[in-house]
Amino acid sequence: MSEERRQAVLQAIVEGYVSTSEPVGSQALARSKSLGVSPATIRNDMTILEEEGLITQPHTSAGRVPTDKGYRFFVDHLAARALREPHGNAIRTFLSDAVDLNDVVERSVRLLSQLTRQVAVVQYPSVRDAAIQRVELVRMSQARALAVVISADARVEQAAVEIGPDATDEQIARAAAEINIEACGLRPTAAGAALEAWAARPGQPSWAGPLAVAIAEAAHGGVVEKAVFAGTANLARAGRDLDSVDIGSVLDALEEQVVLLRLLHEMSTEGEVSVRIGAETGNEALARTSLVAAGYARGEGPGAVIGALGPTRMDYAATMAAVSAVSRYLSTVIESE
Amino acid sequence: MSEERRQAVLQAIVEGYVSTSEPVGSQALARSKSLGVSPATIRNDMTILEEEGLITQPHTSAGRVPTDKGYRFFVDHLAARALREPHGNAIRTFLSDAVDLNDVVERSVRLLSQLTRQVAVVQYPSVRDAAIQRVELVRMSQARALAVVISADARVEQAAVEIGPDATDEQIARAAAEINIEACGLRPTAAGAALEAWAARPGQPSWAGPLAVAIAEAAHGGVVEKAVFAGTANLARAGRDLDSVDIGSVLDALEEQVVLLRLLHEMSTEGEVSVRIGAETGNEALARTSLVAAGYARGEGPGAVIGALGPTRMDYAATMAAVSAVSRYLSTVIESE
DNA sequence: GCTGGCACTCACCCGTGCTGAGTGCCAATG
DNA sequence: CATTGGCACTCAGCACGGGTGAGTGCCAGC
Numbered sequence: 001m002s003e004e005r006r007q008a009v010l011q012a013i014v015e016g017y018v019s020t021s022e023p024v025g026s027q028a029l030a031r032s033k034s035l036g037v038s039p040a041t042i043r044n045d046m047t048i049l050e051e052e053g054l055i056t057q058p059h060t061s062a063g064r065v066p067t068d069k070g071y072r073f074f075v076d077h078l079a080a081r082a083l084r085e086p087h088g089n090a091i092r093t094f095l096s097d098a099v100d101l102n103d104v105v106e107r108s109v110r111l112l113s114q115l116t117r118q119v120a121v122v123q124y125p126s127v128r129d130a131a132i133q134r135v136e137l138v139r140m141s142q143a144r145a146l147a148v149v150i151s152a153d154a155r156v157e158q159a160a161v162e163i164g165p166d167a168t169d170e171q172i173a174r175a176a177a178e179i180n181i182e183a184c185g186l187r188p189t190a191a192g193a194a195l196e197a198w199a200a201r202p203g204q205p206s207w208a209g210p211l212a213v214a215i216a217e218a219a220h221g222g223v224v225e226k227a228v229f230a231g232t233a234n235l236a237r238a239g240r241d242l243d244s245v246d247i248g249s250v251l252d253a254l255e256e257q258v259v260l261l262r263l264l265h266e267m268s269t270e271g272e273v274s275v276r277i278g279a280e281t282g283n284e285a286l287a288r289t290s291l292v293a294a295g296y297a298r299g300e301g302p303g304a305v306i307g308a309l310g311p312t313r314m315d316y317a318a319t320m321a322a323v324s325a326v327s328r329y330l331s332t333v334i335e336s337e
Numbered sequence: 338m339s340e341e342r343r344q345a346v347l348q349a350i351v352e353g354y355v356s357t358s359e360p361v362g363s364q365a366l367a368r369s370k371s372l373g374v375s376p377a378t379i380r381n382d383m384t385i386l387e388e389e390g391l392i393t394q395p396h397t398s399a400g401r402v403p404t405d406k407g408y409r410f411f412v413d414h415l416a417a418r419a420l421r422e423p424h425g426n427a428i429r430t431f432l433s434d435a436v437d438l439n440d441v442v443e444r445s446v447r448l449l450s451q452l453t454r455q456v457a458v459v460q461y462p463s464v465r466d467a468a469i470q471r472v473e474l475v476r477m478s479q480a481r482a483l484a485v486v487i488s489a490d491a492r493v494e495q496a497a498v499e500i501g502p503d504a505t506d507e508q509i510a511r512a513a514a515e516i517n518i519e520a521c522g523l524r525p526t527a528a529g530a531a532l533e534a535w536a537a538r539p540g541q542p543s544w545a546g547p548l549a550v551a552i553a554e555a556a557h558g559g560v561v562e563k564a565v566f567a568g569t570a571n572l573a574r575a576g577r578d579l580d581s582v583d584i585g586s587v588l589d590a591l592e593e594q595v596v597l598l599r600l601l602h603e604m605s606t607e608g609e610v611s612v613r614i615g616a617e618t619g620n621e622a623l624a625r626t627s628l629v630a631a632g633y634a635r636g637e638g639p640g641a642v643i644g645a646l647g648p649t650r651m652d653y654a655a656t657m658a659a660v661s662a663v664s665r666y667l668s669t670v671i672e673s674e
Numbered sequence: 675g676c677t678g679g680c681a682c683t684c685a686c687c688c689g690t691g692c693t694g695a696g697t698g699c700c701a702a703t704g
Numbered sequence: 705c706a707t708t709g710g711c712a713c714t715c716a717g718c719a720c721g722g723g724t725g726a727g728t729g730c731c732a733g734c
Contacts, residue, residue, distance in 0.1 A: 002675095025727050038677055043728070061683045061727050100497060134475050140491050148493055150475050154483055156495045160437055230592060232569060236585035244581060248573035255567060339706090362696050375708055380697070398696050398714045676734085683728075690720085696713105703708075 007078065008035060009045045010054055014066050014074045018315050021240060023063030068278035071290070071312060075275050079317045091325060095333045100154055105228060108306060108330050113231025115322040118310035119254070121293075123227045123264050130155065132183050132191050132219050137176035137211075139163075145172060147211060149218045157218035163207040171205055179215065192216030225261050229254055234310065241311035242288060249285035250309070259283050264305040267293040273320050278312045288312060292319045294327035297335065306330065344415065345372060346382045347391055351403050351411045355652050358577060360400030405615035408627070408649060412612050416654045428662060432670045437491055442565060445643060445667050450568025452659040455647035456591070458630075460564045460601050467492065469520050469528050469556050474513035474548075476500075482509060484548060486555045494555035500544040508542055516552065529553030562598050566591055571647065578648035579625060586622035587646070596620050601642040604630040610657050615649045625649060629656045631664035634672070643667065 012033045016024040026039040026046060035042065046064055049055045054070035057063065066074065094111060098104040105122050112120035130153035138146045142165045149157045163172070182198045183191040195212035198204070232254070235247050242250070253259050263281060267274040276291045286309075293307030306327050308319050349370045353361040363376040363383060372379065383401055386392045391407035394400065403411065431448060435441040442459050449457035467490035475483045479502045486494045500509070519535045520528040532549035535541070569591070572584050579587070590596050600618060604611040613628045623646075630644030643664050645656050 023727090027727075039727095040677055040679090041675085044676085047729080057728085059683095059685070062685070063727065100495070133477075134473065136471065136473050136485070136487065138471050138487050140470075140489070146487065146491050146493075148473070148485060148487060150473065150483065150485060152477070154477050154495075154497065156483075156485055156493055158437065158491075158493045160491065232592070233585040233588035236573075236581045236588060239581075244573045244576075244584070247581070247584070248570040251570035251573060255569065360696090364696075376696095377708055377710090378706080381707085384698080394697085396714095396716070398694095399716070400696065678733085679731090681728105681730090683726105685724105685726095687722105687724080689722095691718105692720105693718085694716100696715095698711105698713085700710090701708105702710100704706095 006045045006049060009042055010049055010070060011074060011078045013055055013064055017065055018313055021313060023058055023065050025063035068312065071277045075316050091329045095329055104333060108326060109228050109230040112306060112308060112322065112326045116308040116319045117234050118308040118319060119229055119231050119234055120308050121227050121229045122306045123304040129187055131185055131187050135179050135183060135215060137172055139172055147215050149215055159214040159218040161207060161211045161214050167205060188216060188219035191219055227257055227260055238311045241313050246288050250289060253283060253285040263291065264293055264307060268295040268305045273324050290314055292323050294323045296327040297331040343382045343386060346379055347386055347407060348411060348415045350392055350401055354402055355650055358650060360395055360402050362400035405649065408614045412653050428666045432666055441670060445663060446565050446567040449643060449645060449659065449663045453645040453656045454571050455645040455656060456566055456568050456571055457645050458564050458566045459643045460641040466524055468522055468524050472516050472520060472552060474509055476509055484552050486552055496551040496555040498544065498548050498551050504542060525553060525556035528556055564594055564597055575648045578650050583625050587626060590620060590622040600628065601630055601644060605632040605642045610661050627651055629660050631660045633664040634668045
């Protein structure tokens with residue numbers, strides 16, 4: 001009883017179930033796939049696979065279905081199928097038509113949802129490290145000013161600051177000029193330190209401190225992490241895999257963002273393409289879905305993450321290929337800017 | 338056979354069906370509601386209501402269900418039920434905690450989805466009319482500059498412009514200074530005209546024209562209209578009203594945006610609270626849903642629209658009350674900024 | 675260790691019959 | 705003449721039951 005054939009059986013079960021969405025039986029397997037053995041032999045293998053917890057039967061006298069663990073084994077050992085990337089050039093040109101970062105992200109998420117036919121998720125880079133290009137300070141009302149921070153990566157962030165009614169226009173103009181001298185060309189962290197020192201100088205107005213903090217924060221891209229998604233309709237089309245309760249809780253989890261962001265964050269450090277299957281997501285709402293994610297580079301460190309979310313019964317090979325391809329092209333497009 | 342009682346029957350049918358989600362029959366009606374007549378009488382009324390196309394039966398020997406036209410009549414004539422606004426103050430404080438326009442919109446859409454238990458939609462103001470406060474011009478690369486337009490309503494828009502590799506930093510600085518002189522304090526339309534004149538002056542670099550256009554466009558809030566939504570999970574919870582195909586196509590329509598935006602735009606001119614029921618949405622994908630919308634003022638003209646989208650079998654009175662309340666508070670919060 | 679054979683299980687399908695909520699029609703009533 | 709009670713009829717929904725077939729586990733034989 002070769003270990004090898006047993007894996008082939010598992011692979012056939014996964015592939016069969018993914019394509020037909022019906023439990024696969026020994027006879028059907030022997031007939032369609034080229035395993036070259038009889039149904040009885042396959043049954044023996046199945047018994048062992050079931051003991052190992054890799055497959056299960058929905059009810060007695062039904063075919064077998066992969067468990068989360070079975071999918072996991074498949075992904076880890078068997079899905080090294082040729083990661084063809086048919087749309088390479090199409091992806092690239094589609095993404096490079098984008099005008100700014102927002103547009104790139106927007107396009108990526110749509111593209112990925114179409115390629116995978118799953119829900120696509122793109123996390124915005126959380127900590128950004130581009131140098132500050134310019135800071136603008138505009139009084140909006142008697143007691144309030146708006147700080148606009150323009151980064152070298154064509155990003156524009158804004159922050160409202162209370163300055164109190166006593167601030168003079170002259171003070172504001174001087175502060176703006178000084179801030180630009182202090183902070184321009186610096187990365188957010190360094191700029192933050194420089195502005196802190198600036199605010200501590202004698203003679204500065206009382207709102208200099210909060211202003212310095214707000215600018216540094218804005219330069220970091222704001223504190224908030226954010227993810228956008230597309231293709232939620234694919235959830236509804238998942239058919240038997242997800243009932244409407246599942247769909248509801250998944251949509252909730254997506255809107256909640258925090259769960260998803262934590263998950264994406266965890267996965268970002270796990271090498272090329274990372275997969276979370278069913279309960280591995282650690283979240284009740286996502287227990288019947290899988291998430292395939294890949295980080296996309298941004299400057300040096302691994303910046304943010306893109307991913308595809310779908311029912312556990314998904315085509316992992318194809319999804320992983322698509323996620324990987326889009327992340328790679330996304331990286332080159334962003335870096336070439 | 339009083340016209341009045343027949344309307345009461347229609348009202349009772351709508352309310353009964355909305356609360357139980359099951360077709361309502363004559364006996365059940367006579368027993369539960371206080372119409373003071375016998376089932377037979379109600380049946381007579383029902384026959385007429387059915388002839389008028391206001392109600393229908395899913396199959397022979399089942400109760401009656403309102404048609405789109407029935408809901409329409411109900412909304413137009415019978416839903417003037419006390420629009421209690423229980424959460425008035427809560428809404429107000431919740432919204433006024435917001436820091437900027439984005440945040441206000443974000444909060445509104447979440448709030449509305451929770452109040453109505455439907456999908457909430459908030460359209461960003463499409464044509465904006467706030468004066469330009471300041472324009473900033475920053476060179477991003479050899480051939481590209483970023484124009485940042487800050488409006489008096491604390492909005493920051495950006496636009497990338499190709500300036501060609503020959504532009505000198507001095508040219509850019511002079512253009513920025515001149516643009517601020519020309520355009521500051523003007524509304525977008527006037528500013529566009531002023532900038533056009535500016536770009537036409539002799540001696541201007543070749544990129545002055547495109548730049549002027551880009552700035553004017555950005556000041557208008559960009560050409561793109563945008564809507565955000567929340568509470569999509571409520572669709573999945575709609576139970577029998579929407580099957581998964583419906584949910585899928587609704588989610589598609591939401592992501593598509595263009596259909597939804599056109600619809601919202603149409604509805605924005607229709608007075609206080611406007612309702613589109615089922616096929617009235619004019620869209621196949623939304624044929625089994627209704628949209629309740631209200632414009633929220635922005636400056637003078639009707640600016641943008643918020644709305645709630647749900648199955649045609651929804652509690653119109655409550656939804657209309659919530660949409661109306663949120664739009665009203667949203668208006669005051671925005672205008673007080 | 676693989677295979678064919680065999681008895682067994684059980685979800686699924688389909689036809690049957692019953693029940694009850696609901697209807698339409700009609701004659702009687704105030 | 706609108707309203708009502710009575711009555712026959714319809715039909716979705718449900719429970720019951722038998723037949724079918726894909727699938728299984730086990731075992732003896734190669």
